[in-house]
Amino acid sequence: MFQPLNPRISHWAGRKVWIIGASSGIGAALAQALLEQGAQVALSARSRAGLQASAGSHPQALVLPLEATDPAAWQDCHEQLLRHWKGAADCVIFCAASYRPERSWELEPHQTRQTLETNVASIYYGLQQVLPSLLQQGHGGLVILASVAGYLGLPGATVYGPSKAALINLAELLYCELRPRGLGVYLVNPGFVRTRLTARNTFAMPALQTPQQAAQAILAGMARGRFEISFPRRFTGWLRLLQYLPYRWRFAILARALKP
Numbered sequence: 001m002f003q004p005l006n007p008r009i010s011h012w013a014g015r016k017v018w019i020i021g022a023s024s025g026i027g028a029a030l031a032q033a034l035l036e037q038g039a040q041v042a043l044s045a046r047s048r049a050g051l052q053a054s055a056g057s058h059p060q061a062l063v064l065p066l067e068a069t070d071p072a073a074w075q076d077c078h079e080q081l082l083r084h085w086k087g088a089a090d091c092v093i094f095c096a097a098s099y100r101p102e103r104s105w106e107l108e109p110h111q112t113r114q115t116l117e118t119n120v121a122s123i124y125y126g127l128q129q130v131l132p133s134l135l136q137q138g139h140g141g142l143v144i145l146a147s148v149a150g151y152l153g154l155p156g157a158t159v160y161g162p163s164k165a166a167l168i169n170l171a172e173l174l175y176c177e178l179r180p181r182g183l184g185v186y187l188v189n190p191g192f193v194r195t196r197l198t199a200r201n202t203f204a205m206p207a208l209q210t211p212q213q214a215a216q217a218i219l220a221g222m223a224r225g226r227f228e229i230s231f232p233r234r235f236t237g238w239l240r241l242l243q244y245l246p247y248r249w250r251f252a253i254l255a256r257a258l259k260p
Contacts, residue, residue: 004225005175006184009091009141013038016085020068020126021095023050025195026145026218029211030093033219035061042081042089044068045096068096068122069114078129088133093143094123099160099197112159119163123170134183141184143218144171148189148230151239152250156203175227186222189230190214191239207235 009015012034019034021027023045031043035058043051044066055061062084067073082088098118100111123144134140149157150164171187178185192198192205193214209217209232221229230236242250 005179005227006186006222006225007139007141008223008225009184010223011037014040015090016040016042016087017091017093018042018044018081018089018130019093019095020044020066020122021097021145022054023047024054025095025197026190026193026211026214027093027095028054029215030095030218031055031061033212033215040085042084044077068125069117071125071128074122074125074129078133082133088137089130089140091141091143092126092130092134093145094126095145096122097145097197099157099200101156101160101200101202102158103156104158107158115159116163119160120166123167127174131178135178135181138182140182141186141222142174142178143186143188143222144174145188145190146171148191148236148239150189151243155254171227184225185227186218187228188218188221189228189236190217191230191232191235207232 017034017039019027019031019041022031022043027045028050031041031054034041035056038060040060040062042062042064043054044064045051046065046067048063048065051063051065055063064077064080066077096118098115100115144167146167147164149161150168154161168187168189171185175185190209192208194208194210198205214231217231218229242253245253
């Protein structure tokens, strides 16, 4: 009855995919899954060693180290990619992220700047580079990895949560602007995933998933042509429900849930 909001992508053989943040966590798991399915994958992040580990021995993997917070580095990296592939990517996946659990009275200027630069500004630097070529070829997709932490103000995610809320907003407006011009935009909102970032948490993480499970959920969502891909539903559904409650009820539930 309803058409999918995005192109359904289920066959990856031969597709050109650029993953930023591919040295660990969800980005690395996605790179490995796509390489196994025959995609040509460019892997970018700061750590060359991490990228080489993610690439393994796959001949169709291209390791492109990138400092995502440096606009000039984006330009250089993208130009290398265009020369190597002789054209634009079919899909660009933004996975780079920074996270530090902190309360509002624990803010540190350097850490705040780094989190915002990595989680938000780097996406804009990347878009400035890839959008002209994607729009010129008239097809392709953007995948933006946000988080359910962006659904509502969760204590302890003082910088991370608002940065992910910004990405949700960005993905929505990108969809409205780019889908009529042939591009797909996929918003990914994971729950808790076992990575080096979430290892910093000192609280229980309900419905914790592995990076491999997260990667499969993302690919399954893209195969269905979804705009928002959130998982696991048994956890993310409750946070969605909280969004629609009056503030008085929402704050009371959060206070009770977060009580030590």
